Amino acid sequence: MKKIYEKPVITKVETGFMNKFGESPLYHRKIRKDIDGVSIEELVSRFGSPLFVISEKQLRNKYRTIYNAFASRYPNVQFGWSYKTNYLKAVCAVLHQEGALAEVVSGFEYEKARKLGIEGKDIIFNGPHKKLEDLEIAIREGAKIHIDHFDEILDVEKIAERLGKTVKVAIRLNMDAGIKPQWSRFGFNLETGQALDAVKRIAQSSWLILNGLHAHIGTFILDPNAYAKEVEKMVKFAYEVEDNFGFKIEYIDIGGGIPSKNKLKGTYLPPDISVPPIDDYAEKITEALYSNLRPGDFPKLILETGRAIVDEAEYLITTVFASKRLPDGRKAYICDAGVNLLFTAFWYKFNVEIDREVYGVNEPSVLYGPLCMNIDIIDDGILLPPLERGTRLIFSPVGAYNNTQWMQFIEYRPNVVMIMEDRTVEVVREKEDLTDIERRERLPEKLKLL
Amino acid sequence: MGRLNQLAINDEGFIFDPLTGESFTVNRTGLFIIKKLKENKSEEEILEDMLNEFNVSKDIAEKDLIDFIQKLKSYGLV
Numbered sequence: 001m002k003k004i005y006e007k008p009v010i011t012k013v014e015t016g017f018m019n020k021f022g023e024s025p026l027y028h029r030k031i032r033k034d035i036d037g038v039s040i041e042e043l044v045s046r047f048g049s050p051l052f053v054i055s056e057k058q059l060r061n062k063y064r065t066i067y068n069a070f071a072s073r074y075p076n077v078q079f080g081w082s083y084k085t086n087y088l089k090a091v092c093a094v095l096h097q098e099g100a101l102a103e104v105v106s107g108f109e110y111e112k113a114r115k116l117g118i119e120g121k122d123i124i125f126n127g128p129h130k131k132l133e134d135l136e137i138a139i140r141e142g143a144k145i146h147i148d149h150f151d152e153i154l155d156v157e158k159i160a161e162r163l164g165k166t167v168k169v170a171i172r173l174n175m176d177a178g179i180k181p182q183w184s185r186f187g188f189n190l191e192t193g194q195a196l197d198a199v200k201r202i203a204q205s206s207w208l209i210l211n212g213l214h215a216h217i218g219t220f221i222l223d224p225n226a227y228a229k230e231v232e233k234m235v236k237f238a239y240e241v242e243d244n245f246g247f248k249i250e251y252i253d254i255g256g257g258i259p260s261k262n263k264l265k266g267t268y269l270p271p272d273i274s275v276p277p278i279d280d281y282a283e284k285i286t287e288a289l290y291s292n293l294r295p296g297d298f299p300k301l302i303l304e305t306g307r308a309i310v311d312e313a314e315y316l317i318t319t320v321f322a323s324k325r326l327p328d329g330r331k332a333y334i335c336d337a338g339v340n341l342l343f344t345a346f347w348y349k350f351n352v353e354i355d356r357e358v359y360g361v362n363e364p365s366v367l368y369g370p371l372c373m374n375i376d377i378i379d380d381g382i383l384l385p386p387l388e389r390g391t392r393l394i395f396s397p398v399g400a401y402n403n404t405q406w407m408q409f410i411e412y413r414p415n416v417v418m419i420m421e422d423r424t425v426e427v428v429r430e431k432e433d434l435t436d437i438e439r440r441e442r443l444p445e446k447l448k449l450l
Numbered sequence: 451m452g453r454l455n456q457l458a459i460n461d462e463g464f465i466f467d468p469l470t471g472e473s474f475t476v477n478r479t480g481l482f483i484i485k486k487l488k489e490n491k492s493e494e495e496i497l498e499d500m501l502n503e504f505n506v507s508k509d510i511a512e513k514d515l516i517d518f519i520q521k522l523k524s525y526g527l528v
Contacts, residue, residue, distance in 0.1 A: 005506035008480035008518040010465075012525060013473040325517050329524025360477065386514075 007386040009361045026361050029385055032353035032394045035315055036419045040355040040392050043417065048431065049319040049392065050337035052403065052416040056094060059313035059399075060421075063098045066258075066308060069282035074289060076298045080124045082256055083109040085306030085400050086314075090418050090428035092116055095309070101144075103304045107134030110143070124253070124304070126172070126214065128186065135159060139167055146170045146214045146253070148187055153201055153208070160207035170212030170253065171198050173237070177217045177229040186216055190233055196240075203245045210247040213238055216255030220264060220307070224276055224284040230254055231288035238299070253302035254285065260311030262397050263349045278308065307400040314399030316342060317355075320391045321370065331365040333387060338369010338376040341413065342398060343405035345378045355392035358385040367393070371410050403429075408437060453527050454488055467527075474525070479504065483518055487528065493519070 011026065033039060036055050043051060063079070070077045080103035081095040087109060092102070093116060102113035105127030113123050120141025128148045130138070135152075136159050138145060147153055147169050160167040172187025173195050188195040202208045217230050231254060238249040258281055261271040289301065318337040326332050339345050352367070362383035369376040378395070387393075406413060416429040458466040463481045465474040476484060482503060486496040493515060500511045522528045 002505040003478075003503060005504040005511075006477055006479050007514050008477065008483050010474050010476040010480045010484075010518070010521055010525070013475060323517070325520040325524070327524070329521055331517075361475070388510075 006359050009363065009386060011361050011363060026383070028383070029358065029362065030351070030353040031355070031357060033355060035394075037423055038419055038425060040317060040394065043425065044317060044319070044392060046425070047415045047417050047427065049317055050335075050341060050414045051317045052341075052398070052414065052429075053315045053317060054088075054091065054399065054416065054418040054428065055313050055315075056418055056420050059091065059094050059310060060098060062309050062313055063095060063100070066278050066305060067098070069278045070286065070301065070303065073282055073286040074298070074301055076300045078251075078300055078302045080253070080302055080304045081309075082304045082306030083112065084404055085256075086310045086403050087112055088403050088416060088428055089116055090426070091310060091399075091403075101302075107131055107137075110134060110138060114141075124302070126216075126304075130155075132159070136163075139163065139165070144168075144170060144212065146172050146187075146212070147198070148172050150198065150201070153198065153205075157205050157207050166207055166209060168209045168211045169202065170214050170251070171195065171202070171210065173213060173215040173234065175215065175217070175230065175233050177226040177233070179218060179221060179223060179226040181218070183216065183218050187214070190237060195237065199241050199245060199247075203247070210241065210245070211249065212251045212253060213241075213249055214253040214255065214302075216304070217257060219257045220259045220262075221257045222259060222274060222276065224281045227254060227281060228284040228288040231285055232292050235289065235292040239294070249299055251300035251302050253304065256304040256306050256308075258303075258305050258308040260307045260397055260400060262307075262311055262344075262400075263351075265347060265349050310399035311397040312399065314397065314402075316395045316398045316402070318393050318395065320387050320389055320393065322389060323387065326366065329364075331363055331384070331386070332368060333365060333384075334368050334370065335378065335393060336370050337395075337414075338371050338378060340369065340371055340376070340407045340409045340411055342369075342378055342395065342402055343407070344398070344401050349379065350395040350398065352379065352382060352384075353394040353396070354384075354387070355394065358387060358391070360385040373410075408432065412437075454484065454522075457484075457527070459484065472525075474527075479514075480518060483515065484522075487519075487522075 035053050067079055079100040081100040082103045084105055101122045101124055102118045103124040104110045104113055120143045123143040125138045125143045126146045139159050173190050174184045174187050175190040176182055188198045202210045213234050215230055234252050241247055259275050261275055263271050267274055316337055318335040320333050321336050322334045324332050362385050365382050365384040367379040369378055412432040415427055415431045417425050418428045419425050456469055463476040497512055497515055
């Protein structure tokens with residue numbers, strides 16, 4: 001009888017190669033056979049590969065966990081869903097059902113929110129580029145306008161005057177919150193007095209009323225103390241404004257930037273250790289509110305948390321299409337999804353799981369995407385056992401910024417499905433075909449070949 | 451066969467290169483191939499031997515054999 005076959009593997013024995021968690025990297029592997037109880041095999045056979053898979057259950061759970069972390073500590077909390085993080089209708093609808101406002105940064109996103117059924121008053125309009133026509137619609141419909149620069153103060157004032165309508169506005173602030181890099185491109189700087197100048201200009205207007213402050217201090221912020229600093233500065237500034245200009249600051253919007261359990265490239269520790277729990281953020285933020293607010297004053301606290309809510313609720317299933325040996329001895333796999341779909345692969349090292357048990361020792365491997373482009377690398381240093389063609393790899397977390405920043409480049413974009421709470425699976429964005437790509441093209445008559 | 455003939459190989463798949471001091475571990479199939487290479491067998495002959503020894507299709511065995519020899523080359527063993 002013939003012996004059971006195992007792929008031939010040779011590995012150089014190197015000392016000092018164990019990681020600090022005492023686990024042998026040669027045999028460690030992560031297996032995932034299902035998402036929310038629906039098998040990977042079933043998902044791919046029904047909807048193809050690559051395939052984005054969103055879990056409704058995980059999305060709602062994450063929202064509730066993060067919301068409750070704040071709502072259980074402070075009596076006046078409102079979340080705004082950051083559309084740019086993931087503006088698939090199904091994702092937005094789930095989060096609106098959970099109670100989030102829409103936080104948009106362009107006329108396009110504003111239109112998307114309105115079409116989904118969100119009223120103007122429930123839309124926060126952020127962003128540095130609000131075209132006049134978009135701004136006018138937002139003002140007419142009572143959206144929360146967060147002014148980014150002096151030109152915009154004048155824009156809003158002119159529109160308000162033309163409409164004969166007094167408009168409530170907020171201004172965006174930037175500041176030193178003790179972290180690097182300091183984001184200074186959005187809004188008015190606090191330390192240089194620019195923010196105060198903006199307030200003075202608004203106070204001179206008979207058409208504008210300042211009722212809110214907004215700031216967004218960065219992204220993937222691993223230090224909760226930065227938010228404490230931000231809140232302290234914003235509350236102090238709010239009182240300065242209230243005491244000197246007679247405005248009432250009804251809300252303080254501290255933006256987003258709270259990290260998900262993803263791994264930034266170049267970091268050593270796994271995200272379970274490097275990313276502080278959400279309660280740490282909630283504790284620092286609400287503590288800073290209570291230490292700086294005057295007794296009995298509870299302005300609304302708005303958060304625009306995007307990544308932390310959606311990132312871990314989405315997966316990308318890919319299939320190993322081919323393999324090769326690189327000249328340096330590393331194994332390389334060509335997958336059917338690359339940076340065209342995983343734009344965030346440039347910054348993050350995803351969790352990679354295999355859909356089946358695989359025998360054999362891990363070896364240093366590289367994961368390439370399908371593009372005929374040298375930069376199409378999803379992971380340039382991962383230990384994987386020998387993988388057969390057709391093996392599925394499941395990347396996560398991929399819910400933040402991939403379904404918005406993905407590219408139709410060389411390949412079509414695939415199906416996106418949502419596993420509903422009852423385990424049924426719905427297509428929430430159909431895979432593309434040629435008509436999607438060519439719909440806007442026009443071929444001049446003299447260039448027609450057919 | 452280059453360094454292959456200098457290597458000390460035990461039956462558990464532990465390989466020691468006395469010239470460089472490097473050590474390697476190899477699994478059963480890998481050990482099988484290395485032994486055949488030391489016998490100066492050609493790739494075609496080794497493939498035939500693999501098909502007789504293991505329960506594996508020709509397509510997979512051929513691909514894996516080529517890949518394994520490339521890996522040995524990357525270590526400078528062949």
